[in-house]
Amino acid sequence: MKTLKIAIQKSGRLNEKSVELLKNCGLSFENYKSSLISTVSNFPLEILFLRDDDIPEYVQDGIADIGLVGENVIAETNVEVTYLQRLGFGKCTLKIAVPKDSNYKNIADLDGKAIATSYPVILQNFLDKENIKADVKTISGSVEIAPGLGLADAIFDIVSTGGTLRSNGLMPFADVMKSEAILIGRKGEENNPLILELLQRIQSVMRAKETKYVVLNVAKVNLDKILALLPGVKSPSVLPLAEDGWVAVHTVIPERDFWSHINELKAAGAQGIVVMPIEKIIL
Numbered sequence: 001m002k003t004l005k006i007a008i009q010k011s012g013r014l015n016e017k018s019v020e021l022l023k024n025c026g027l028s029f030e031n032y033k034s035s036l037i038s039t040v041s042n043f044p045l046e047i048l049f050l051r052d053d054d055i056p057e058y059v060q061d062g063i064a065d066i067g068l069v070g071e072n073v074i075a076e077t078n079v080e081v082t083y084l085q086r087l088g089f090g091k092c093t094l095k096i097a098v099p100k101d102s103n104y105k106n107i108a109d110l111d112g113k114a115i116a117t118s119y120p121v122i123l124q125n126f127l128d129k130e131n132i133k134a135d136v137k138t139i140s141g142s143v144e145i146a147p148g149l150g151l152a153d154a155i156f157d158i159v160s161t162g163g164t165l166r167s168n169g170l171m172p173f174a175d176v177m178k179s180e181a182i183l184i185g186r187k188g189e190e191n192n193p194l195i196l197e198l199l200q201r202i203q204s205v206m207r208a209k210e211t212k213y214v215v216l217n218v219a220k221v222n223l224d225k226i227l228a229l230l231p232g233v234k235s236p237s238v239l240p241l242a243e244d245g246w247v248a249v250h251t252v253i254p255e256r257d258f259w260s261h262i263n264e265l266k267a268a269g270a271q272g273i274v275v276m277p278i279e280k281i282i283l
């Protein structure tokens with residue numbers, strides 16, 4: 001079968017999480033900073049390490065079969081690709097920001113102003129939709145210093161914690177787009193068996209990340225109360241303990257409501273609660 005090619009970011013915000021995800025999928029490969037291509041030894045896959053800007057086009061043109069990139073980069077490049085899986089990392093918002101001491105009130109106040117950005121396509125689409133004529137100045141990085149240098153009145157860039165805006169004397173003015181890392185594929189190739197297999201592995205890793213394996217001990221008299229507190233779990237295992245009248249309950253619960261569950265379980269008589277990470281969940 002033909003070897004699959006995946007494009008991931010060579011260095012930057014998405015590189016580490018992308019490599020970690022592929023390793024968690026059980027793929028073995030070397031990750032030398034100097035090499036731009038790496039062969040997976042236990043799956044027919046080659047990894048191409050690229051600038052993120054190039055990934056959507058490489059996938060569209062079939063140079064790579066799949067790619068891992070921020071949604072914002074896909075929107076900026078205007079390519080035709082298929083979204084295979086949202087990946088839950090690289091989460092950020094693309095915002096227009098203005099100097100802290102400015103008195104812009106609404107979007108219309110940007111009319112006639114200069115806005116610096118590395119994402120001119122997304123910004124221009126937004127401005128057109130809002131019927132605003134602004135001067136879009138494209139720069140390739142360090143966008144947040146543009147107003148301080150007198151190059152622009154406002155900026156349009158990625159914001160996550162807001163720390164970069166604050167340390168450059170800027171404040172958020174308008175949210176334009178939310179983004180996260182996405183696995184993309186070439187249109188028409190969605191049923192390639194290798195892509196489906198990799199996708200299944202990625203989904204099983206993501207599912208496992210969202211849940212914990214919990215083991216707890218409880219007196220039999222309290223068992224019904226405990227089971228009633230474990231919604232969504234198909235069927236927890238209940239095993240007898242050496243001590244008479246006691247059982248161990250094994251179950252899987254979502255990470256997001258972990259603490260409220262744990263406190264409720266304790267209140268209902270659960271003891272010796274052990275919580276363990278899960279590596280993969282295959283449905």
Ligand SMILES: Nc1ncnc2c1ncn2[C@@H]1O[C@H](COP(=O)(O)OP(=O)(O)OP(=O)(O)O)[C@@H](O)[C@H]1O
Nearest residue numbers: 009012013014051052053070073090091092158160
């Ligand atoms: N502060 C952030 N928090 C979360 N996600 C972010 C953040 N900054 C960027 N991202 C996401 O990660 C992607 C890569 O960001 P990065 O800053 O590494 O891009 P870059 O400098 O253009 O990289 P490259 O050298 O590959 O062109 C962005 O396109 C965005 O989707």
Ligand SMILES: O=P(O)(O)OC[C@H]1O[C@H](OP(=O)(O)OP(=O)(O)O)[C@H](O)[C@@H]1O
Nearest residue numbers: 013141142158159160161162163164165
């Ligand atoms: O809201 P914050 O948490 O401060 O994050 C936002 C910053 O993160 C990104 O840059 P990055 O640090 O990746 O550097 P880069 O500009 O060199 O890509 C982005 O371009 C912002 O400058």
Ligand SMILES: [Mg+2]
Nearest residue numbers: 051052053054
């Ligand atoms: Mg880039």
